Amino acid sequence: MIEGFTAGLAAFSSWQVVAGLFAGVFVGYLVGALPGLSAGVGMALLIPFTFGLDPVVSVVMLIAVYMASEYSGAIPAILVNTPGEPSAAITALDGYPMRRRGEAGHALTLSILGSAFGSVLSTILLIFSVSWMTKFALAFGPAEYFALAVLGLSLISTLSGNSIIRGFIALLFGLLLTTIGTDPVDGLPRFVFDDGFLSGVPFVSALIGLFALSEVLRMLETTDEPATPMRDIPGVSGQLGLMKPHMGNMVRSTFIGYIVGVIPGAGATIASIVAYTVQKRLSKNPDSFGSGNPEGVVAAETSNNACMPGALAPMLALGIPGKASTAVLIGALAIHGVAPGPLIFSQHPEIPYSIYISLLVGMPFMVLLGLYGTRLWVRLTQIPRGVIAAIVCAVCLLGTFSESKDIFSIWVAIGFGIVGYGLSKVHIEPAPIILALVLGYMMESNFRRALVMSGDEMTVFVSQPISAVCLAISLVVFVLPLIQTVRRRRRTSVEAAGYPSKAV
Amino acid sequence: MSMNLADDRTHENTLPPATEVTIRSELGDIVAGLGLAGVAVWFLVEASALPDYSGTAIGAADFPKGLAILLLLGSLGLLGGAVWRLATGQAGESSTIRRPLHVLIGVLLLVAFPLMMSYAGYYLAMGIFLTALLYIAGITRPLLVFGCVAGFLLFTKIIFEMILQTPLS
Numbered sequence: 001m002i003e004g005f006t007a008g009l010a011a012f013s014s015w016q017v018v019a020g021l022f023a024g025v026f027v028g029y030l031v032g033a034l035p036g037l038s039a040g041v042g043m044a045l046l047i048p049f050t051f052g053l054d055p056v057v058s059v060v061m062l063i064a065v066y067m068a069s070e071y072s073g074a075i076p077a078i079l080v081n082t083p084g085e086p087s088a089a090i091t092a093l094d095g096y097p098m099r100r101r102g103e104a105g106h107a108l109t110l111s112i113l114g115s116a117f118g119s120v121l122s123t124i125l126l127i128f129s130v131s132w133m134t135k136f137a138l139a140f141g142p143a144e145y146f147a148l149a150v151l152g153l154s155l156i157s158t159l160s161g162n163s164i165i166r167g168f169i170a171l172l173f174g175l176l177l178t179t180i181g182t183d184p185v186d187g188l189p190r191f192v193f194d195d196g197f198l199s200g201v202p203f204v205s206a207l208i209g210l211f212a213l214s215e216v217l218r219m220l221e222t223t224d225e226p227a228t229p230m231r232d233i234p235g236v237s238g239q240l241g242l243m244k245p246h247m248g249n250m251v252r253s254t255f256i257g258y259i260v261g262v263i264p265g266a267g268a269t270i271a272s273i274v275a276y277t278v279q280k281r282l283s284k285n286p287d288s289f290g291s292g293n294p295e296g297v298v299a300a301e302t303s304n305n306a307c308m309p310g311a312l313a314p315m316l317a318l319g320i321p322g323k324a325s326t327a328v329l330i331g332a333l334a335i336h337g338v339a340p341g342p343l344i345f346s347q348h349p350e351i352p353y354s355i356y357i358s359l360l361v362g363m364p365f366m367v368l369l370g371l372y373g374t375r376l377w378v379r380l381t382q383i384p385r386g387v388i389a390a391i392v393c394a395v396c397l398l399g400t401f402s403e404s405k406d407i408f409s410i411w412v413a414i415g416f417g418i419v420g421y422g423l424s425k426v427h428i429e430p431a432p433i434i435l436a437l438v439l440g441y442m443m444e445s446n447f448r449r450a451l452v453m454s455g456d457e458m459t460v461f462v463s464q465p466i467s468a469v470c471l472a473i474s475l476v477v478f479v480l481p482l483i484q485t486v487r488r489r490r491r492t493s494v495e496a497a498g499y500p501s502k503a504v
Numbered sequence: 505m506s507m508n509l510a511d512d513r514t515h516e517n518t519l520p521p522a523t524e525v526t527i528r529s530e531l532g533d534i535v536a537g538l539g540l541a542g543v544a545v546w547f548l549v550e551a552s553a554l555p556d557y558s559g560t561a562i563g564a565a566d567f568p569k570g571l572a573i574l575l576l577l578g579s580l581g582l583l584g585g586a587v588w589r590l591a592t593g594q595a596g597e598s599s600t601i602r603r604p605l606h607v608l609i610g611v612l613l614l615v616a617f618p619l620m621m622s623y624a625g626y627y628l629a630m631g632i633f634l635t636a637l638l639y640i641a642g643i644t645r646p647l648l649v650f651g652c653v654a655g656f657l658l659f660t661k662i663i664f665e666m667i668l669q670t671p672l673s
Contacts, residue, residue, distance in 0.1 A: 052668040165581055169540060172575040176547055179568035188564045191550050213614070220610045221602035223641040386641030387652055394634050394656055397617060401626070402670045410618045418611060425599045426532040444567045448560070456561040 001131060004345065008353025011056045012361070017354070020057040021362050024064025029369055031065065032072030032085055033377040034388060037215070039069040039085065040324040040431075044211045045392065047204055047332050048399030055336035056350055060358045062332055066325055067359060068366050070268060070308050071115040074301055075370075075377045078107045087268035087307075090276050090300040097292030106242070110294050111301040112370040113243050114250055116363050118306035121254045122261070123359040126309040129262075130352070133317035137342040140318075142450035143460050147467035147474075149443040152264040152320045154474040156435050164481050166428045174436025175443070177201050184445040185452070196408040203331045204403045205412040206437060210430040211324070212396045213417025218424065219389035246298045249279055257303035261310020264322035264435075268304035275303030309359060315340050316352050320439065324431040327438045335403075525604045529596035530586040537583030544576035609640050626672040627657060 011017055024046075031042030042065050050058035073085025078095035091111060098107040140148070153171055180191045181200030192198055243250065253275040260271040279299035280289045289296050312329075314320045319341030321327035330340055338348050345352060400413040420430045454460035462468045547568055556563035589596055601607060613636055620629040634653045643649055664670045 049663065049668065052670060165578060165585075169575065169578040169582060172571055172578055173540060173543070176543070176568060176571045176575055179547070179571065183564040186564045188554065190554060190564060190568065191547065217607055217610055220606045220641060223606070224603065384643060386638060386643040387648070389641045390634055390637040390643070390652065391656060393614075393637055394630060397633075398630070398660060398664070398672075401621075402664055402668075402672065405671070407618045407622060410621070414614045414618070417614065421607075423536065425527070425601065426529070426536040427597075427599075428536065447567065448562055451562055452560055458561075 001127075004349040004353040005357070007350040008357045011350045011354050012357055014054075014057075016054065016057045017060050020053070020061040021064050021358050022365060024061035024358075025068040025362055025366050025369060027061075028065040028068025028070075029072040029366075029373065029377055030380060032069035033075055033380045034383070037069075037388070037392070039066050040328055040434075041212050041215055041392075042069050043325055043328040043332075044204075044207045045395050045399060047207075047328065047335070048395075048402045050332060051335065051403060055333065055338055055348070056354045058332055058336060059329070059351055060354055062329055063355050063358050064362050066308060066329075067119060067305075067362060068369075070305050071112065071119075071301070071366060071370060072377060074111040074115070074297075075108065075374060078111060078297070079104060079374075085268070085304075087272045087300075087304040090269070090272035090304075091297055093276070093290050093300075094293050094296035097290075098294065098297065101292055103292070106294065107297050108374060109242055109371070110246070110297050112367055114246070114253075114298040114302040115305040115370075116367050117243070117250045118254045118257055118302035118304075119309065120360060120363055121251070122258045122306035122309040123356060125254075125258050126313055126359075127356055130313050130317045131345075133313060134342045134345055137318050140342075140466070141464070142446040142453065143464050143467040144470070146443060146446040146450055147461060147464075147470035148318060148320060149439045149446065151470040151474045151477075152314070152322070153432075153436065153439055153443070154477045155264045156322075156432050163427060164478075164485070166426075167432055170423070170428050170430070170432035171436050174433035175440045177206075177433075178437055178440025179444070184441060185448045194408070196406070196412070200441075201437065202404065202409050202412050203334070203437060205400045205409040206416045207328060207331060207434060208396045208400050209413035209416025210420040210433055212392060213413060214420030214424060214430060216389050216393040216396065217417065217421040219385060219392070223384070223386040223389055225385065243298075246295065249295055249298050250302045252278065252282075253299045253302035254306040257306025258310040260303070261307035262313050262322070264314065264320065267311075267323050268307040271303040271307040271310075272300040275299040312355065316344065316355070317342060319344075319442065321435055324434050327434045330438050523602075523604060525601045527599045527601070529598055530590045532599050533582050533586035533596075537579045537586065540579035541576055541583065544572045544579060547572040548576070606640050610637065613637055613640065627660075630660070631657060 027042065027046060028039070031037045031039065031045075043062050046062060046065055050061060053061075070085060070087070073083055073088035074091045074095065077083040077088035077092035078099050081092050081096040083089040083092055095107045095111065098104065153175075156167070156171065178200065180197050182188070182198060183190055189198060196202070256275045256278065257268075257271040260274060261268075276289075276296055276299045279295050280286050283289065283293070283295055285293060285295075308325075311322045311326050314322050315326040315330060319330070319339060321330050333340060333351070338344065338351055396413065396417075397410055400409045401407070403409060420433075423430065423433075450460050451457070460467075461471060551565040551569045551572065554563075554565040556565060586596075588594075613633060617629060617633045620632065623629075624632075631653055634656060635649055638649050638652055643652070660672065664672055
C-alpha cells in the first residue's frame with residue numbers, strides 16, 4: 001500500500017494532474033448546479049476531452065467531476081428548491097424550508113461540511129476495504145467472475161426504476177448489444193451489419209447517446225420553462241463548530257452511504273433516503289423533518305457523498321461498475337488500455353492511488369469553492385435551458401466525432417440518443433443498458449472460458465463456493481421482489497373486494 | 505393518444521404554441537414491446553445463421569441466442585401486460601411528450617448534422633446546426649445566438665485543435 005501511495009503521490013507532482021483535479025472540481029460544480037445534468041452525463045461529456053491526456057490526469061479529472069457534482073446538486077436544491085442531482089431532492093426537503101426561514105447560509109454550510117466529512121471518511125473506508133476485496137478477488141477464476149457479473153446485473157435490474165420487468169428488459173437489450181462484434185472466444189464476427197461494428201458497439205458513442213443526447217431531447221420539451229428566480233444570495237462561512245451537534249449523524253450517515261454505494265444499482269438517492277429515514281427515527285424532533293430540520297440536510301448530504309467512494313470499491317477491486325457513473329469511468333480507463341480489477345493494483349498502481357489521493361486532496365478545494373463560490377453556482381441556474389440544451393448537444397456531437405474521427409460514431413450516438421429518449425417514455429431507464437454494455441463482455445467471455453476449462457461441465461458454476469453463493473443470491477434477488485409483487489397484488493384485490501387483509 | 509393545445513410560455517419563440525402529446529402507457533408498452541421483440545427475433549435469426557467452430561457446448565451463437573430468447577420473453581411480457589390492462593380497462597400511468605414539434609425538429613436536426621458534416625466540414629456544419637438548435641430551443645436573440653455559436657466554435661478550435669491536437673476538419 002505504501003508503494004502504491006508513493007506512485008500516486010509521484011503522479012500528483014505533475015502540474016497536469018493538479019490542473020486536471022481543479023478543472024474537474026470546477027466542471028463538477030457546473031454540472032451539479034445545472035438541473036437536468038447528472039454526474040454521469042457530465043462525466044460522459046468530459047471523456048472526449050481526456051483522450052489525449054495521460055490516464056492519471058484523465059481519471060483524476062473524472063473523479064473530481066463525480067465528487068463535486070454529487071455535492072453541488074445541493075446548492076440549487078437549498079436555494080431554489082430545484083435539485084441539481086436526483087439525490088439532492090432529499091436535501092431540498094429540509095434545506096429549502098431552512099432557506100425560507102432565512103437560514104440558507106446555515107443550510108449550505110451544513111451541507112458542504114457534511115459532504116466533506118462523508119466523502120473523506122468514506123474514502124478511508126474505501127482504501128481499507130478495497131485492499132481486502134482485492135486479496136479476495138485474486139483467487140477468482142472465470143466461473144466466479146461470471147457469477148459476480150450475474151449478481152451485479154441482477155441487483156441493477158431490480159434496483160433501477162419501479163418495474164422489475166423494465167429493468168430486466170433494459171439489461172437484456174444492453175447485453176444483446178454487447179454480442180455485436182467479434183466473438184470473445186472464437187474470433188468470429190457476429191451481427192456486424194456495418195464494418196464500424198467489427199470491434200463492437202462503440203462504447204463512448206453509445207454512452208453519450210443514451211445518457212446525454214436523450215437528455216437533450218428531454219430538455220427540448222422544457223426549454224420554455226423559465227428559470228427559478230433567485231432574489232438574494234446568502235453568505236456562508238466555514239464554521240466547523242456548527243457540525244459538533246451532528247457528529248453522530250455524520251458518522252452514521254457515512255457508513256450508510258458507503259454500504260449502499262458498494263451495492264450495485266443502489267445509488268446516492270437510495271443512500272440519502274435511508275440515512276434521512278434513520279436520522280428521523282433517531283431524532284428528538286422527528287416531526288420537524290420536512291419543515292427545515294438541519295439534521296435532515298446533514299444526513300442526506302453526508303450519505304450521498306459517502307456513497308460515491310463506496311461505488312468505487314467494486315469497480316476497483318472487481319472491475320464491476322455498480323452504477324452508470326462508474327461504468328463511465330471504466331469506459332474512460334478502457335480507452336487508455338487500463339482494465340479495473342484486482343490486477344490494476346500491480347499493473348497500474350498509480351491509477352487507484354491517484355483516485356484515493358484526488359478524493360482526499362480535492363476535498364479542501366471543493367469545500368472552498370462550495371463555501372465561497374455560491375453566488376456563481378446560483379447564477380448558473382439562471383442560464384436559459386435552451387442554451388444549456390444546445391451547448392450540451394454540440395459537446396456530445398463534438399465528443400463522439402473527436403473520439404474516432406469518423407462520422408459513423410456520430411450516427412451511432414444519434415441512434416442511441418433517439419432509442420434512449422423513446423425508451424425513457426415507456427419508463428425503461430438507460431442506466432441498466434450502459435452497465436450491461438460494460439459487463440456483457442466480461443459475462444460472456446468468463447462463462448465460456450469456465451466451460452472450456454471444465455470440459456463443458458455446467459456444474460462448474462455451482463461446485464465452486466463463491467460462484468454458487470453469488471448465483472444463489474442472484475436468484476433470491478430476482479425471485480423475492482416477484483413474490484412481494486404477487487403478495488401485494490393479492491392483498492390489494494382482497495381489500496378492493498371488501499375483505500380485511502391479514503396483518504403482515 | 506390525446507393532444508392538448510396549451511399557451512406557449514416562451515416569450516422569444518416564434519414557433520407554433522407548445523402542445524402536449526399524452527400517450528397511454530399501454531400504447532407505449534405495446535410499441536416498445538413490439539420493437540424489442542423485433543430486435544430479439546432479428547438476433548435469433550442472425551444467430552441461427554452463425555457457423556459453430558468452437559467444438560464446445562456453448563458456441564459463438566448460443567450466448568446471444570439465449571439472451572435473445574430472454575429478451576423476446578421479456579418484451580412479450582411487456583406487450584401481454586399492456587394488452588391485458590387494455591382489455592380489463594385498467595388505466596396505467598400515461599407518458600407525456602411536451603412540445604413534440606420541437607423534439608421532432610431536434611431529432612431531424614440531429615440526423616441532418618452528420619450529413620451536413622460530410623459535405624460542409626465540421627465548423628460550417630456545427631455553426632448551422634447550433635444556430636438552428638438554439639432557435640428551436642427558444643433562443644432567438646441574435647446577439648445571444650451569435651455569442652453561443654461563435655464561443656463554442658472558438659472553444660472547439662482552442663481546446664481540441666490547438667491544445668489537445670485533435671484535428672476536426
